[in-house]
Amino acid sequence: MYRQNxxxxxxxxxxxxxxxxxxxxxxxxxxxxxxxGGRVIITGAGGGLGRALVSVFHACNAFVVGxxxxxxxxxxxxxxERHCFDLLDDPAIEDAxxxxxxxxxxxxxxxxxxxxxxxxxxxxxDDSLTREMNLNFRGAAIMSRxxxxxxxxxxxxxxxxxxxxxNALAHYGNPAYSAAKAALHAWARAIATEEGRxxxxxxxxxxxxxxxxAWTHRLAENPAILAAVTRLYPLGRIVEPAEVAHAIAFLAxxxxxxxxxxxxxxxxGISASNLPFLEHIAS
Numbered sequence: 555m556y557r558q559n560x561x562x563x564x565x566x567x568x569x570x571x572x573x574x575x576x577x578x579x580x581x582x583x584x585x586x587x588x589x590x591g592g593r594v595i596i597t598g599a600g601g602g603l604g605r606a607l608v609s610v611f612h613a614c615n616a617f618v619v620g621x622x623x624x625x626x627x628x629x630x631x632x633x634x635e636r637h638c639f640d641l642l643d644d645p646a647i648e649d650a651x652x653x654x655x656x657x658x659x660x661x662x663x664x665x666x667x668x669x670x671x672x673x674x675x676x677x678x679x680d681d682s683l684t685r686e687m688n689l690n691f692r693g694a695a696i697m698s699r700x701x702x703x704x705x706x707x708x709x710x711x712x713x714x715x716x717x718x719x720x721n722a723l724a725h726y727g728n729p730a731y732s733a734a735k736a737a738l739h740a741w742a743r744a745i746a747t748e749e750g751r752x753x754x755x756x757x758x759x760x761x762x763x764x765x766x767x768a769w770t771h772r773l774a775e776n777p778a779i780l781a782a783v784t785r786l787y788p789l790g791r792i793v794e795p796a797e798v799a800h801a802i803a804f805l806a807x808x809x810x811x812x813x814x815x816x817x818x819x820x821x822x823g824i825s826a827s828n829l830p831f832l833e834h835i836a837s
Contacts, residue, residue, distance in 0.1 A: 587807045589616035592710075593660045594806065595701065597641070597694070598667030599633065600626030602766025603717070606795035607664060608632050610803045619654060622667070641667055641693025642685065651700030659704040659712070662806035665694040665738070666717045670731035683730045690734030695741050702745070706752040713806045714756040716742050717798075718817070720825050723760065739817060746815035755814035757805045762821030763792040786830060788823030 594611050598604040599620030611618050612632035620633035628636045637653065639646035654660065668690050672678045698714055705712035721732035722739055738758065745756035763769075763783060769792075772779055784791050801820045804810055819825045 587614040587803055587809060589614055589661060589807065591615060591617050592662070593617045593619055593635075593654075593658050594662045594664065595619045595621060595654060595660050596664045596666055597621045597697065600628050601666070602768065603761075603764055603795045603798055604666055605630075606799040607666060607802060610796065610799040611664075611806075614803055614807070616662075619660070621650065641689050641697070644696060647693060647697050648700055651697060654701065655704040659708060660701055661705075661708065661710065662713045662715065663698060663701050663705070664715050664717070664802055664806060665698060666802075667694070668717065668719075668731070668735075670728045672730055673727045675729050678730055686728075686730035687734045687737075690731055691737040691741070694738060698741070698745065702749065702754070705754055706749070708753060710808050711753040711755060711811060713810070714742065714745055714754070715802050715805050716756070716758045717802065718758045718760045720760055720762045720819070720821050723819075723825050743815050750814060755805075755810070757810070757813060757815070758817045759798065759802050759805065760817055760819045760821060760825065761793060761798045762787065762819075762824045764798060765792050765794050786824055787821075788827060788829055791822055793820055793822050 589611065594616040596604060596607050596611065596618060599608055599618075600622040604620075604622065608618050608620060608630060609632060617634045618632060619635040619637065620628045621637045621639070622628055623640055624638040626638070628638070635654075635657065637650045639650050641647060670686055670690070672682045672686065694716065698716075716738045718735040718738050719732070720726060721728055722735035725732065742756040742758045745754065749756070769780070780792075798820045801818055805813060805816075805818065823829075
């Protein structure tokens, strides 16, 4: 069904001029990504990475549906539709999905919302374990499952992009958060495998530390922390929100139509190696 719809779409639109979004990426590379007004759902839209995602997808001609908690700032005019709910509240998630589906089928769902506090196993309580697993995995799984029926068999396909963390690949602390993000990888593979026949792709983006507003507060408390952290990264820095957002927009777009079940690090190289170890043994 998806293949037939896509062939028909391409035939009908072969001679129609397409509006194009020219969005300048880091390093002067011009990306040609056009969502043609398609509905893109972004959770955590009011956060540091969320705001970058809203800006990038809006610039690429997406109709942005921003989702976050009631206390988040979703006032930007780059968001065309807003839904406020808590990812710990199953009925609220399901209600939001119903409202989103009623307006129109999404072409992409970006699962971006996340939260952690417990840095080590010793700091975990039963309550914090449950909260971090539910917020970082279960809520995302329930929402993606709620949107899935509306996203099947669209002419240009549809995409899920899950924002994970390098914590899912190796232990950098935050054990419950890390386990939840690793679960997202398995969930994305399940969608990619079982829903590919319906024109649906699912991929994961794995950031390292991101230079959001949280770093402003950290630097105010400890000005030396950034230098201590960046020496761990082969690029000698942490990534900017826009760099992560560009990778997500690419994977959500038709330019990545052959990519599914993939895990893409956007982490300034930290998951590729242990740079301090290499420097130690080489000295």
